[in-house]
Each structure stands twice: as C-alpha cells, then as structure tokens.
Amino acid sequence: MKYIQWGKWLFLILLTATNVRADDGYRLWLKYDLLKDVAKRQAYARSAQFIVVSGNSPVLKTAATELQAGLQGLTGKSVPIIANAGNRTGGIVLTVGADANLVDDGYRISKKGAAGNLIISGKTANGVLYGAFALLRKMQMLEPIETLSLTSNPRIRYRLLNHWDNANGTIERGYAGESLWKWYALPETIDPRYQDYARANASLGINGTVVNNVNATARFLTNEYLEKVAALAKAFRPYGIRVYLSIYFPAPKTIGGLSTADPLDPQVRKWWADKTKEIYKLIPDFGGFLVKANSEGEPGPQDYGRSHADGANMLAEALAPYDGIVMWRAFVYKADPNGDRFKAAHEEFMPYDGKFDKKVIVQVKNGPIDFQPREPFSPLFGAMTKTPLSVEFQITQEYLGFATHLVYEAPIFKECLEADTYVKGKGSTVAKVIDGSLHQYSMSAIAGVANTGSDRNWTGHPLAQANWYAFGRLAWDHTLTSEAIAGEWVKQTLTKEPQAVERITDMLMRSREIYVNYNTPLGLSRPWTGVHFAPEPWQNKSSRPDWTAIYYHRADSVGLGFDRTAKGSNALAQYAPEVRKMWGNPATCPLPYLLWFHHVPWTQKLSTGRTLWDELCTRFYTGADSVKWMQQQWAQVKPAVDPVLFADVAGRLETQHKEAIWWRDAWVLYLQPFARQPIPAPFKKPERSLEDVKRLVDIYQLR
Structure with a gap:
C-alpha cells in the first residue's frame, strides 16, 4: 500500500514538473516572474530596496502593495513598505501632491539625485497607482529605470469598459464563457476574481466599468440588485474604478408604480x-x-413624443447634486424600407x-452601422460640434x-481615431473630437464593449487579451x-x-487585414445573420429590411455595393466637403471604402x-x-511560448x-451568378456547391 501511495505521489510530482511552464492565461499581462536577465534584475533591485508611502488612502495602499508584489516577483528580492525613508536612498517613494503639469489621473516618475530615490507622484492617489503599474511595465520590458524621467497624463477623462452582462449570467455578444459577476452570490460572497479584474484594468488606466447590458432590465435599479452592484463597487474602489449602470428607461413604470x-x-x-x-x-462614488x-425595440423618450435630449437631460437633472454623468448612446435607427441605416444616427x-x-455625453459607435470588420468613421464625429461625444469600440469580436x-483590433481603433473629420480644417481627427481638445470640452470619454468572461483565460482566445x-x-x-x-x-x-516577439507582433499586425480580405474586402458590407458570424449573403427574409444581407451588399447583374453618393442615398452629404471629395468618386x-459608397460594375477596372x-x-x-x-508563423515560435498556450x-x-x-466559398459561389465571370487564375473553383455551403450555415446556426 505504501508503494502504491508513493507511486501516486511520484506521478503527481512528475506531472507537475512536465507542466511547470503551463500557462492558463489567468494572469494576463501582469506576469511578475523572476527576470532571466541577471544584470537587469540586479539593477532593478538596487533601485527598489524599499517602498515609502506618504498617505493613507486605500488606492495609495493598493499602489504600494502592487508595486511590492511586482518587484519581489521580478527581482526575487523582498521589498519592505515603510512610512518614512529618512536618509535612506535606493528606494521608491509614492506621494500625492499638487503638480501643475499633471491632470487628476496623471503621474510623474523621476529620480531624486544621482543616488537618490525614485519618486512616483500624482495629483491623486489614482495617478500614483497608474504610475506604479507603469514602472512595473517598464521593468517587464527590460527598460532602464535608473535615470527614468516620465510624465504621463491620460488624454481622455472617462475610460470605461461596457459589459453587456445580464442578470441570468449570460453575456450578449460574449464569447468567453458566462458573466464575471456572480449575481446569485452577491453581495454576501465576493469572488477573488473581481479584484484581479480590477487590477488588470487599473494597470491600463481604465477607471470605470458599466456592469450590465445596454439592453437593460429594470431589475438592476431595485434595492436587491443595487446592493449587489455596491458590493462590486467596494471591490473595485481600491483600484480607482467606479461603477456605472445601464438603465431601462421605463423603470418608473415597471418598478416604480407610475x-x-x-x-417631462x-x-x-x-x-x-x-x-x-x-x-x-x-455607492458614494457611483459614476x-x-x-x-x-433603439432596436428598447423603449425611450420618443414613446412619449419627447426627444433624446429630453430623456438625457432628465437623468442629468437627477445627477446634478452628484459627481456622475449620463452617457446617451447614438446607436438608434428605424426600420425604414426606403432609408439608409448609415444615415440614421446623424438624422x-x-x-x-x-x-x-452639461452632464451628458453622446456615445457614438466608431462606424455608422454596427462594429463591422471595417467601417468609415461615423459622420456624427464631424457634425456635432456643440455636444461632447464619446467613441464606443467593441473589444469582443x-x-x-x-x-x-x-x-488584433488596435488597427481598427486607430483607423477611427486617426480619421480626419475636417470639421475645423485638416487635422480635425476623431481622436481630437473625443478627447475634447478640438472643441475645448472638459468632459471626454471612451468606451469599449468588454470581451471578458468566466473562461479561465478571461477572453476565450488567448491572443484576444491583446485587444483588451x-x-x-x-x-x-x-x-x-x-x-x-x-x-x-x-x-x-x-x-x-526577440525573434518570437517579432513574429507574433507581425501576426497581430496583419491579422485584421487578413480577416477583412476573406470576410468583407473592398468595403463589402457585412451580411446580417442571427448569430452575427456565419456567412449568409443570400439572406433576404426578416421582420425589417435592414436585418437582411441583401440590404447591405446590393449585389445585382450590374455590380456590387451601396451607392451613398448624391445619386443614391446621399449619406456622403453628412460628411465635410473634403471627406466627400475623397470618398465621392x-x-x-480608397479601396477599403469603395463598396461602402459606390455600386461598382463587375467589370470596372480598379x-x-x-x-x-x-x-x-x-x-x-x-x-x-x-x-x-499565420499558422506557419505560430509554429516557429513554439520553443519560446508556453506549450499549453501554444497548443x-x-x-x-x-x-x-x-x-x-x-x-x-460562400461569397464566391453566391456572387458569381451575378458577376457572370470565371474565377481568375490561379484560383480554383470551390469544391463544394452553394447548396453545400448553405447546409453548413444551417447546421452552424443550430449550435
């Protein structure tokens, strides 16, 4: 029996040894493992022999403990937290104080004297926390810190994740498991994962989270659920993160008895x-x-003959005594068989x-339709000059x-942010609109629809963590x-x-264009489907025209694409003259936007x-x-990455x-009868028929 027991333990030891590098993705980018570079490790240890905290705020304490854990992991040295440095040098001092060069969340990292201490300072404790994470990031990437001098301010004030999480634990358009929020266990049980979620966000400077779906239920405004949300707020507060709620507009009727x-x-x-x-x-710091x-069947002020401004301003009035804001989404469109959904938000x-x-920000999706693989920027960014606008990106795929x-979605985000609206001449980028600098707004915001879920690695696809x-x-x-x-x-x-970093970075950088090429090239608008993924360009039946595929691609015997010039829907008129000139002919x-704005003949030479x-x-x-x-690139980095993650x-x-x-195959087989052209060499005709592909789609939608 003893030999059997010993054999069992030996097996477990060997199993552990063989999986010593196993990485389940849980730690995200916060991996403070012992650095292999001995020289860097020793240099960092010399600059981080102790941590001094000047202040008692919970966020400042968080900054100290995060810095302590990170330093000990990276250098292998124990780093004490002390109240006063005295005459000691070679440490890190965390301090909050006035600084004319910093905004509220900004931070400064600087060295005091040749052999002095490294100072991480901020106007607020949040700024110090972000500075602590920034220092750890520098060390993770093996950058020198001995003479570091860095001042960093956020360009946008409200930096939020929007969770489309439901009270039953599901996530609308979520592909990484169930909701992170265990509503059934809250407020009594606080999952440790809530703190790890907050850590990850704070390490990036995200300072707010909307915890429930925009397709909201009034239940979240009941005392039962407000206590649950308050428990989440308490867990997030030490990391400088405020909670927000999506609301159900008719709540005064459904739960208020009115x-x-x-x-009005x-x-x-x-x-x-x-x-x-x-x-x-x-929740005293409610956001x-x-x-x-x-929008899409959700009730609102128009049900009573009132405007979006009437509805938003009513909520702003309720928030007037507090430090909170209203984010009113511009994703609104009607089922107009003769209209163009592209124009709806602007109209x-x-x-x-x-x-x-003044407490209202209008939240605008990056493009005029709905998070497509590639869209032109929403015309609202170049049109609404008297209202602060926030951009809404979708991180989940x-x-x-x-x-x-x-x-990898950063190129999608950048494509929108760097787009020039020309609203005040050349250089009037979307980024300058939403950060408030173009129109001199003090209130600015950016939102990302979160891709997190209950999967151990948070995001389903391990590399999708890069999008968060x-x-x-x-x-x-x-x-x-x-x-x-x-x-x-x-x-x-x-x-x-180095070589693996270069290969993986190259994969990420090229991945979006690769996807667009086999999915929606040349501005070919995306077919609508119930699951939002299966290819179904033939789909033409729905309760409303703009929920069909043919509404978008307009394929016929002449050509392909949606004419949005003056000869068509004239959606281009919503843009500045410079933009119209660029896209109108x-x-x-530009080929990436061609079929967004033009119905192009099949034989037209590009x-x-x-x-x-x-x-x-x-x-x-x-x-x-x-x-x-991409598969070949990934195969070549196998020796450099964790084997479990690699597989x-x-x-x-x-x-x-x-x-x-x-x-x-779906696109080529569907479009060829319209084009009446052979598939050009050297490409071969698909081995399956259009009917075969349609059957695959039917099976997919049964999943």
Missing part, C-alpha cells in the same frame, strides 16, 4: 431623483448612467446638438470571428501605435525572445489593375490562404483556416 415614464412628467423626474439619491447612498433608448441626433445638459479567429490591453492603452494615450502596443503585450504576456475612393470581380476573388482567396501563413492557439488557427475557406 403610470408613465414621460421624462414631474412625478417621473422625482422618481429618478429619488432613485439616484438611493444609489449614491449605497452615472448609460442609456440605450428607442436622429443633429437636431439636438447643443441642447444636451461580434463580427470578427468570435473567440475562434485571431483579429490595446483598448486600455489607447484610452490612456491614443497617439500610441498599434505595433508598439502589440510589442508591449507580447513581451509581458507571451515571451521576451469611385475612381479615387487601381490594382484588376476588375472588381477579379479583385474580390483575389482577396477572398489570398485572405483564406494567409491564415496558413490552444494552434487549434484555433486550424479552425480559423477552415472557416476562412467557408467564408470565401
């Missing part, structure tokens, strides 16, 4: 004022409300520009292959490049081996020298083939290749 939810009704206004007071009593109203909101309360396909990371880094500083952010993430999360329109049909085929086929290239990503890339061919 006969109306009319925003005095009883309704009082109900919201009382409810807001109740919230702040439970405010996010609202989806009169809905422009009449109210300048009529919103609703139209980007869910958690199966590798798509990229959003946070760009929310802090939108001037950072996609490539620099990718390199940071790879070094902190996967490997520091099919001969000069700037590539190919006809529209031949160029589409080239992109469909080379896009699918490029997934093979996970390798499997997903194999699935991605199959599904890329599926998309390619």
